[in-house]
Amino acid sequence: MIVILTQCFPSRTGGIESLISNLALGLSKDNKVIVFADRHHLFFDAIYDNNVKDHFLVRRASGLKFFRRRRKIKELKPFVLSGKVTCVIAESWKSLELCIDLLNNKKIPTICLAHGNELLQTNSKKIKKIFNILNQTNAIVANSNYTLSLVKQFGLKKPILERIYPGTLDFQKIKETKINKIQGHPIMLTLARLEKRKGHFFVLNCIEKLKNEFSNLQYIIAGEGPELSYLKKIVKDKKLDKNVIFLGKINDSEKKYIFSKTDLMIMPTIDESKNRSIEGFGISYIEAALFGIPSIASNVGGTSEAVFHNKTGIVLNHIDELEVNVRELLTNQEKRKHLGKEAKIRALNDLQWDNITNQYLSLISSITEI
Numbered sequence: 001m002i003v004i005l006t007q008c009f010p011s012r013t014g015g016i017e018s019l020i021s022n023l024a025l026g027l028s029k030d031n032k033v034i035v036f037a038d039r040h041h042l043f044f045d046a047i048y049d050n051n052v053k054d055h056f057l058v059r060r061a062s063g064l065k066f067f068r069r070r071r072k073i074k075e076l077k078p079f080v081l082s083g084k085v086t087c088v089i090a091e092s093w094k095s096l097e098l099c100i101d102l103l104n105n106k107k108i109p110t111i112c113l114a115h116g117n118e119l120l121q122t123n124s125k126k127i128k129k130i131f132n133i134l135n136q137t138n139a140i141v142a143n144s145n146y147t148l149s150l151v152k153q154f155g156l157k158k159p160i161l162e163r164i165y166p167g168t169l170d171f172q173k174i175k176e177t178k179i180n181k182i183q184g185h186p187i188m189l190t191l192a193r194l195e196k197r198k199g200h201f202f203v204l205n206c207i208e209k210l211k212n213e214f215s216n217l218q219y220i221i222a223g224e225g226p227e228l229s230y231l232k233k234i235v236k237d238k239k240l241d242k243n244v245i246f247l248g249k250i251n252d253s254e255k256k257y258i259f260s261k262t263d264l265m266i267m268p269t270i271d272e273s274k275n276r277s278i279e280g281f282g283i284s285y286i287e288a289a290l291f292g293i294p295s296i297a298s299n300v301g302g303t304s305e306a307v308f309h310n311k312t313g314i315v316l317n318h319i320d321e322l323e324v325n326v327r328e329l330l331t332n333q334e335k336r337k338h339l340g341k342e343a344k345i346r347a348l349n350d351l352q353w354d355n356i357t358n359q360y361l362s363l364i365s366s367i368t369e370i
Contacts, residue, residue, distance in 0.1 A: 006091035009037035011044035026357030116280025144302030167356035184218025194225030294339035312343035
């Protein structure tokens, strides 16, 4: 039995949620899997849990954070004591904080995932806490070489350190849902949480300069987050209402339709590491790649591992390069299609979940034999 401990899980949407959900599905093909997750929304969580019940079991904990974390460990303990758990995978060090000693006492191997943001700390006490937890695990899986470099800065002695890129969702079995608002051409998309580091502000500045050249240009902003009101104000102030649409939270069916209409994925992330915010990889680039869509990214964090410069898209060394590269890819259809084709080949060959799951299974096998 493989146990997954996570705070980030559907019905919430996001890169980590997608990773953990697909990892659970992949591992459940040949193993019994139980996911201990936070409850986010009673109704939508229940729908998700029911949809996956034939693959793995989900147990939810709700309430205030202090009590929720302890309730989750209380639920976990009988499974640990049963002697049937072969491995525990945690979505971050935070999910191991209250149980790592118990797991080690019972000699249950542990894998901790690392994504980037959660490792950016300046507080010495917090750094020591993270070190103590990570150093008690058997293995740490980073989502990129960049994130792996952050892990190595802790000077850990015990765990195996691995880099396993996140896989991408297989959209073939998903029925798309049409969104009538999408009617422009060309269409640019940012699919991400609305946070400062995602670079929406710079794309809007770019749209303002390009809208006269591309009269039907449409920029889709899909996602939720704290920057929503600020971005809507920019759109209003710059009179971009005809060129920009906000779709809010979208599901996979809507996402499939959006990708089918998109010409260019654009997420020029900026370095917000001083505010403990960085892009560790960028699964949205890979999801777009599955549809033959090239991406424009920035050379910040681990994004250059998700987008290969001049092969699967464009990686900016400086945000000032954004406008000229957007203009080139919108006008040079041949180059845009070539980059999109290469992006799709890479996603299909290297980042399908069957391949990713096998990497995790190989790691699990190595630590359970120790």
